[in-house]
Amino acid sequence: MSVECLKNSSLKGKPLLVGGSGDRGVVAACSYEARKFGIHSAMPIKLARRLCPEAIIIRGDMESYSKYSRLVTEIMQDNVPLFEKASIDEFYIDLSGMDKFFGCSLFARELKKRVIKESGLPVSYALASNKLISKVATNEVKPNGQLEIAFGGEKSFLAPLSVSKLPGIGKETAYKLIRRGVETIKTLSDIPMEMLGTMLGKNGIDLWRKANGLDESPIIPYREQKSISTEQTFETDTINLGFLHAQLVRMTESIGFELRRQDKLTGCVTVKLRYSNFDTVVKQKTIDYTNADHILLATAQEVFDKLYDRRMLIRLLGIRFTRLVPGNYQIKLYEDTQEIIRLYQSIDSIKRRYGEQLLVRAVGVKGGYGK
Known part of the structure; x- marks a missing residue:
């Protein structure tokens, strides 16, 4: 929302929705003005319209969102000794020891000013002893x-x-808690841990710790070069494009599922080829942050088509996703319907339960192993 308002100042202070324009689309994000009407992400656009008829619906511009995310990340890299990128627009910063030199409060204020000056985006933050309190605050x-x-x-x-x-x-x-009269975090913190464990299982014990302000989770240092990849060396060198395409689909689909399983998005797709003479070539494409299979598959095929220009036999094919950030694909499919999003969720649910090979695209197994 902040990026959209930065691009068009007339949108400031108005209820905004990012999402598909059709009634079957879903809300990818919404402004604080829209949230006052009870609208939230993943809500059907049709329902959001009923709750707030005057809401302005925007298709969304992931290219711009990705650009500003990278800009803020670069500011963090230049100014902060240790930080975690928790999502496309959320960071945790470790200021341990800063109070002895510069002062945590002053440092945070100065950093906020720099982000606003260099990006134009508003910044909200909270200084606290742990990540949980910082996020809630x-x-x-x-x-x-x-x-x-x-x-x-x-x-x-x-x-x-x-x-x-x-x-x-x-x-x-x-709903379970409120039905039992537990409406505030204080009430939740007063319930014995054992009772919450009985009521909610392992999650109950974790919630008791959170309700009491306890969180020992560390800052996970941001590393731009983290990747998820796979490659295959073929038993026989091949020039069969149907076979190569099928393998590319199968491999992309496999690590795409792994990307979603880890709740991550990728900003770069790389394809690697090794020819029969052992020459190895790679090509990559920077993309808007995503982990949606249909985007990843199209990108992988595009990169492969540009990379494979010798028409020589190939002995190895590989694909790699880099520039990973935490995120969930549900809020990225701006033009997809609720049915498509539910399909993604169902496919991944089945794969997690029964194994990723149980459900694959037909094209991923088409072509056999002909050479």
């Missing part, structure tokens, strides 16, 4: 706010908030 001061929760004040900060604001509590869990 940041959500409380959006948009463009800032807050500091002193060490020891974690429980008192969380206490009056609704249980629905605690990460890890979805609609069903919130």
